Amino acid sequence: MSEKDWPLWEVFIRAKSGLAHKHAGSLHAADAQMALENARDVYTRRGEGVSLWVVPSAAITASDPEDKEAFFEPTGDKIYRHPTFYEIPEDVKNM
């Protein structure tokens, strides 16, 4: 059994309750259970998280770099979409 035969998985870690899972990296594993345990062993050795997701890399549909202009550049001049034009009441913290 060689590592090449094992599918690739993407690893997502939730650092603490309330935060979202963030992509941490990838690894090889024969199945979901092994992927989860490998993720635990490889990516959470220093207290990085409280929850793990593993997703088969093949299940991820990624945007095409060639679509970059059409996908992302049009937002560049639409600064009004950022909520920076509102006055925030003093009582509201952490905005």
Added chain:
Amino acid sequence: MTADTTDMTADQKALFEYLLRLGDNAVVLSHRLGEWCGHAPVLEEDIALINIALDLLGQARSIMTYAGEVEGQGHDEDALVYRRDEIDYRNLLLVEQPNEDDFAVCIARQFLFDAWHYELQKALLASSDEQLRAIAAKSIKEVSYHLRHSSEWMIRLGDGTEESHRRIQDALDALWRFTGELFESDAVDAAIAAAGIGPDPQNLYPAWSETVDRVLAEATLSRPEDGWMQSGGRAGRHSEHLGYILAEMQYLQRANPDARW
């Protein structure tokens, strides 16, 4: 260094001896696992094995520090680990058995040990000894994971390819003769059990046996027959393998006593 136990009470002597057994198991198995560093079949498993080795080493440190206090001769964890001779080591023969460059051997050894170690730590959660209780409370979480890891590999290898099945069955058959020692009882065990410090080793057998049967069934492996069982590690009578481990492990402290980074 030979332990000078003259100033200890009988209870302290038994406890010191018991702690050495626990600590030496962890040290020696940790060393065996450490030999896989950079050599495991895949990168993920390389890290997994070293994580387990480091868990065991951490457990050994707590146990040996405590052993040094019980002994009262001013020996710290390093003195006990690096300056005791082979004949003073109290580990089970199972944990010193070599890897043979075979991952199946590593997994079979680990599984047989983990299934026992888990029951032991569970029993120590109820120890009358506060220190051992505290060490067990931390260790049980680690050991639960170790058992899960080795159990799943037993199943993957047993129920895997023809070659993996053959190799894990061979490893299991070869190591089975060292499992009798896990449940042996002597005067130290009797004293420890009577004081409520640790379990009677025999009491760990039913749960160990059940775990072994459950995992082997799922792994499509056969449980070896209980034949002649080799023992002696706990009394300092070791296989030829321990000497090589200690030679490597103790070299630096023997050549340069009290060397520091």
